[in-house]
Amino acid sequence: GAGVSQSPSNKVTEKGKDVELRCDPISGHTALYWYRQSLGQGLEFLIYFQGNSAPDKSGLPSDRFSAERTGGSVSTLTIQRTQQEDSAVYLCASTTPGQGNSPLHFGNGTRLTVT
Amino acid sequence: RKEVEQDPGPFNVPEGATVAFNCTYSNSASQSFFWYRQDCRKEPKLLMSVYSSGNEDGRFTAQLNRASQYISLLIRDSKLSDSATYLCVVNGDSSYKLIFGSGTRLLVRP
Numbered sequence: 001g002a003g004v005s006q007s008p009s010n011k012v013t014e015k016g017k018d019v020e021l022r023c024d025p026i027s028g029h030t031a032l033y034w035y036r037q038s039l040g041q042g043l044e045f046l047i048y049f050q051g052n053s054a055p056d057k058s059g060l061p062s063d064r065f066s067a068e069r070t071g072g073s074v075s076t077l078t079i080q081r082t083q084q085e086d087s088a089v090y091l092c093a094s095t096t097p098g099q100g101n102s103p104l105h106f107g108n109g110t111r112l113t114v115t
Numbered sequence: 116r117k118e119v120e121q122d123p124g125p126f127n128v129p130e131g132a133t134v135a136f137n138c139t140y141s142n143s144a145s146q147s148f149f150w151y152r153q154d155c156r157k158e159p160k161l162l163m164s165v166y167s168s169g170n171e172d173g174r175f176t177a178q179l180n181r182a183s184q185y186i187s188l189l190i191r192d193s194k195l196s197d198s199a200t201y202l203c204v205v206n207g208d209s210s211y212k213l214i215f216g217s218g219t220r221l222l223v224r225p
């Protein structure tokens with residue numbers, strides 16, 4: 001079946017512009033995650049959705065970052081007034097949480113470059 | 116102390132070697148444990164879940180030591196295609212918050 005889809009795959013933007021990143025999770029997956037990975041670094045947890053709700057937004061780096069999810073499906077991550085330090089790969093993952101271990105299924109990511 | 120810590124490596128081993136990685140975690144209440152594999156400039160992919168009693172999948176064996184708060188991954192008969200970064204994943208202060216280690220890089224040489 002279809003996996004997690006992210007768009008755009010690459011985004012180059014000028015410092016100060018706003019960007020919107022999109023994630024289409026696997027159908028039926030109620031949980032959706034956003035992570036950020038800078039070059040040569042590990043994955044940094046940003047936010048988690050269960051349905052349309054985000055119980056924990058503490059991972060968002062600053063108030064320039066926001067995310068929403070509608071209809072329990074598509075999610076968008078918005079970065080306002082982008083800075084060069086926002087350059088990274090933004091990864092979305094989905095899963096169906098339940099009893100025991102529920103692995104994450106990742107999209108291919110959006111590579112954001114802020115010039 | 117980081118929530119999830121891994122030796123960054125790289126581990127450089129010949130084909131056919133056995134290699135093991137450890138990962139330590141700080142939250143004694145953690146319940147979910149995984150190993151992911153990430154190839155260069157690709158997204159992470161699940162390698163295997165880690166169960167309390169330990170589990171094996173072909174050449175890969177995962178173990179959990181709750182008392183010492185670490186998980187391990189053993190790779191037998193290494194292949195060139197095993198070259199990648201191996202990421203340890205543990206749930207954090209809530210069941211949904213999955214924390215990734217920074218990864219251990221493995222290089223398998225001919």
